[in-house]
Amino acid sequence: MVDVKVQNVSKSYEKGKVLALNEVSFEVEKGELFGLIGPDGAGKTSLFRILTTLIDFDQGEASVLSFDVNKDLKKIRKEVGYMPGRFSLYQDLTVEENLEFFATIFNTSIEENYDLVREIYVQIEPFKDRKAGKLSGGMKQKLALCCALIHRPKVLFLDEPTTGVDTVSRKEFWEMLKRLKEQEITILVSTPYMDEAMLCERIALIQHGSIMSIDSPKGIISKYPDPLYGIKSADMSRLLRLLQDQERVKSANSFGEYHHVSLVEPDSANMDRLLDSLRMEGLEQLEMKPIKPSIEDCFIHLMKEQHGETSH
Amino acid sequence: MERPAIKTHNLTKRFGDFTAAKDLSFEVAKGEIFGFLGANGAGKTTAMRMLCGLSIPSSGEANVAGFDVYRQTENIKRNIGYMSQKFSLYEDLTITENIEFFGGIYGLSNKEIRDRGSALINELGLEKEKKKLVGSLPLGWKQKIAFSVAVLHDPSIVFLDEPTGGVDPVTRRQFWDLIYDASDRGITVFVTTHYMDEAEYCNRISMMVDGEIKALDSPSELKKKFGVESMDDVFFHLARGAKRSDN
Incomplete structure (x- = not known):
């Protein structure tokens, strides 16, 4: 079953002057851990905002759990969890209040779905009375993940969850994702770190609003043309x-x-x-x-091949 | 031997009963590319702020570009360059305006600003873009321009705080070409990064864990010492046991 479907989606800003997405198409299967790999400005965040029904787009079609992102906004919002790239919890609520707030607006309670977040939440529970704005970077990240999960979403959208985070915390975060996958949650995650691509089941390499290649990490590496x-x-x-x-x-x-x-x-x-x-x-x-070759070798090769890239 | 660009001895910063940076002792040679690594919250930012003359140490000594970090902070600020991913250039000024602004701040004459500014624009191939607002440029361009502006006044040392975060892999490499050029000109480069391949490009690396420097050597010696294949493994080995996990 296909949980996320994107067909020829284009999106521009500033009255067409800036093309953020250029006829992007891909599908994510149920329970799959799918990575969007690309630098800042590649179009990753625009794609997330389209799929979470937050912005319009110029052309193409997109659906999540077979609901049309243009028509079935409310149905999609009930069923997905979204962790935006910028920390977007309530800074002046405590850790526990934030989690309770997100549980409540989705008509559920922390207790009801505690099993899903337990493993992550116990790490920040000692600070549950601290205001979210006073948390450290890594703890904010864990709280944001808990809040995105507390209504037991079927699809989880994670926009650059590990950006600016050190190697050790990044490894821990990916361990958490692997365990969530066991709960059959479909995960679409983006990252600018090419080494993290190897931890996904399938990846799309994206640059300048276009997908350069989609495959398993091994498949992409096997397509590298030269010794x-x-x-x-x-x-x-x-x-x-x-x-x-x-x-x-x-x-x-x-x-x-x-x-x-x-x-x-x-x-x-x-x-x-x-x-x-x-x-x-x-x-x-x-x-x-x-x-x-590594994924980064492949990325550089594709950039140069597809854009005659000297890049700036 | 030439005087080191940076020399610290037992440099310490406490906030109340919390010791953010403890007994840092190291030297950075002139023209060296020095990688300053550590987990989030290890104390890198605190240390860097002291070295830039922005925060007075609690105890210990440090000399940056020949100036004392307690008494000569204004001299330090005039003799260093700084850029980070978060702050680089003014987005609502053009490239030319940014060059004029920063050149002016660093006390360059109008002629120096004109000459060095046009050399910079030439080198980066930005003749057509120079009147564009910086906010409208791709991140990779911004970061390359920001670096060039940070060394426009020929500082003794340039501090780079995660300069390549989020930048595409091709531009990231071009950025390091600029760093090598600056180092060849004798500018000392003090850089933090989360990309472990970039750690390999440094002459020497220090690794901070829980406010202290736990290792300091060339990348190849560090790998040898810990018996591992990559800088990523060195980092993991040292930072894994960290008690403070965040900033």
Whole structure:
């Protein structure tokens, strides 16, 4: 069963001057953990606002739980949970009051659905009498998730829940999502962190309002067209400049400890010639090895391919 | 050897009975790219505010760009640059107006502002956009311009607080090219980030946990020391046991 369906949706702002979404189509299956992966300005938030019936759009069709987002606003709002990117709880209510408020407006109670939020809520319960505005970043995030869940939604929309959060808290958050998935809640989550893509069942890579690719993370990686190599030397910034000037190099990007390189003709002879010419330039401690592409490699490749991207 | 760009000894900041930053002792060399990492709430912002002359320490010593963090905060402010994801440029001014504004604040002459401003616009290829409001530009452009403006007055040190958050992967790499250029010109770069691949681009990294610096070394030495493959693992190893989880 399809829980979220988006067909050729376009959305512009400022009387058509800014195109936020350009004929976007995708589907999310019931119980699926689906990720929208892309930088700020890609169109992720517009998409969330359309699906949660908060804004209009120019063309196309969209439905959630088979309800039309243009016609069945109230039905959709009853059945979905939404955690916006910006913290949007009541700052001057306490932790407990916020949760109670959201339970009440959905005609339910904390007790009725406590099992669903228990695991997350116990972590912030010691601070239940604290005003939400006084909470730390990570605790706000947990409270917002509890409030989005307290009416037992069938579909959960999470807009950049881990932005600005450190690695440890990000890992914890994804563990929570995995456990929610076991409750058969359909989850649509967005993130600018490419490494988090691997934790979703399927992902859409989105940039400039267009979806560049949709598949499982493994599927997207398997579509990377070239053999990829990691290369490093004692002088990494000079190595990168030299690689980008080489004719036999197709692409060269910095990726932390190693630069990632693909070759025009990826055979071992060409690899040796590349290493020789780099040595001739005086680069020391050269090391080159085949590596597996990451989602970020795929994203960069698709950006350059689809937009002839030099990007700014 | 040249005087370090930053030198601290037992630098401490207390708020009431809460010690936000405790006994920080480290040096950053001129031209070094220094990664300042830590979990949310570890005390990074507190430490950075002291180094920028915005918050007076409770105890300990620190010297930034040759100036004392207790007595010479105004000198410090004039000799550093600063940008963050949250604050970079004025959205309702044009690119040119922002350059003029910040150049003026940092005491550049009109001629310097004109010369350096047009060099900046040239370098970033923004000739056509220079009269556009900054608010109308894509985030990646804004961040690159903000960085260039933060080093327009040739500061000794530039402080970057999560400068690349939310920026697309291609632009993120172009941003680091700008950082390398600044470092080549002798500008010291003090940077925080949540992207662990970016931690690898730093000459050295410090890791703060619960207000203290728990590790400080080059990325490769840190990985060796903890016997792990990536900076992500180093971070996880050190921050996992943190008692304070947030800011």
